[in-house]
Amino acid sequence: MENREDKLTWWQTLKSVGAAFFGVQSSTNHQQDFSKGKPIQFILVGLFAVVLFVMGLVLAVALIMPS
Template sequence: MEFFNAIKSVMAAFVGVQKKKNLEDDFTKKSATPFIVAGVLMAIIFVVSIYTVVQLILP
């Protein structure tokens, strides 16, 4: 369940909005590993989605 919370926090960080309580909860976690993994996965998904959109638009 911790990994899903990390994904939720990373998604909020990508958009730039997050409640202060959630931010404080994130900083109290033992390990940063779920956040790093979620961040890398979200970045890959973002890049692939942008690449796909560009390939669909350009002939």
């Protein structure tokens, strides 16, 4: 059975995806992600981040452009 410290939590995954999204991921965190993270966590959190980003862009354009 895997030790709890051997896996990334969802919060750690969210922080890691956020840092990678903006290009400020440290080398240490990058190595930890590959050694302790599950791909499905990064895929789900990444998709969620992209959806939020696109929704934010749509909202910004809708607020700026006159109707």
